[in-house]
Amino acid sequence: MTEQQTKTPYDLPDVNGLAIGILGGTGDQGGGLARRFALAGHQVIIGSRKAERAQQAAEALGEGLPVRGAENAVAASEADVVIVAVPWDGHKATLESLRAELAGKIVVDCVNPLGFDKKGAYPLPVEEGSAAQQAEAVLTGSRVVAAFHHVSAKLLLDPEVDEMELDVLVLGDDREATDLVQALAGRIPGMRGVYGGRLRNAHQVEAFTANLISINRRYKAHAGLRITDV
């Protein structure tokens, strides 16, 4: 077995200094990721439809963090890597409106298309197969990666939580892009980015969030995944 074959999830590029844009950064998931990446020393630009709301969300994360707010188009064009954390409802339309700004960039989709009823959460059908594949279909000029689906917004935002013990599954067909996003996940203490397959296998990773919600209810937990033997 050669060196090249025995790839580990620790042999990854240096992502220090990359600026991160977060579309939908005014929501809990986006805001939580913004906070953690800022704590890790990244410049973060929270995007929203209205610059004012984005600025308020950035300020709400606390003083002294390198986070600012801007319109989605500004966040998309000024960041090196852009995370899509918008509600599923507005997913397609938001991405369609940002095609030009996102061209050539690594776009990280973390959206989970879920429905809720009295029995709990369940995955919604997606014409393209998954939110990530929908992003790929819309953003033909971008490098789409899927990641950060199972990260608890509550823990991300909790000042008492220093480390988040979980593996972030990173999916995509562009090896350089998935490596970079794995490295980004590793910037948050406790997290590890693990390659999780091609984009065509993103649906079940998104949908599995429904199972984590069931697990959280049953065990009063904030459950995450670890991959064993890796």
Place this chain on the structure above:
Amino acid sequence: MTEQQTKTPYDLPDVNGLAIGILGGTGDQGGGLARRFALAGHQVIIGSRKAERAQQAAEALGEGLPVRGAENAVAASEADVVIVAVPWDGHKATLESLRAELAGKIVVDCVNPLGFDKKGAYPLPVEEGSAAQQAEAVLTGSRVVAAFHHVSAKLLLDPEVDEMELDVLVLGDDREATDLVQALAGRIPGMRGVYGGRLRNAHQVEAFTANLISINRRYKAHAGLRITDV
């Protein structure tokens, strides 16, 4: 928070002494589970379409283990709990032929409907939503549970492997049945049974096996899942 609310995955029934039938026990997955449950002291009946093949498979697991082989119908009717480990191709037909024998029993489906091409594994569409839901639709008189999807057949059969470090996600709508199957998972050293949601959320757990196959390829591993914070 009362005692009843803070349920843990360790407060489970005693399953000592339960006889386990394994439909499709001549395959690697079924044979591996047979071996581990026999090592844990359970009487195991491997089922196959032909009794002779089942007997050969039982003998191949080694001397001194409480495993025998029989026709599927015998394995189904004589066991207390029946695991379905048949190939996806024959899943529906096999279950339809065993409706009577499986009536009233806990039936544990561990089948992953997957396709393979040069890009690796991917989930196959299932009319009922998942293999487990197909089992539920066919076996209207049984108590269907989904579990053991992510267990590496190779590790189950490896005599060098004493402990299997992973959580077995157990899905179903019958609490007593899922508790019992969680306890069964816990009989294999290193494994823990964790409730993973209702049967309607089984598809993504089955499909996630495709991602584990990708992970195994990338990292030369036998990857499994652990659920954190539970």
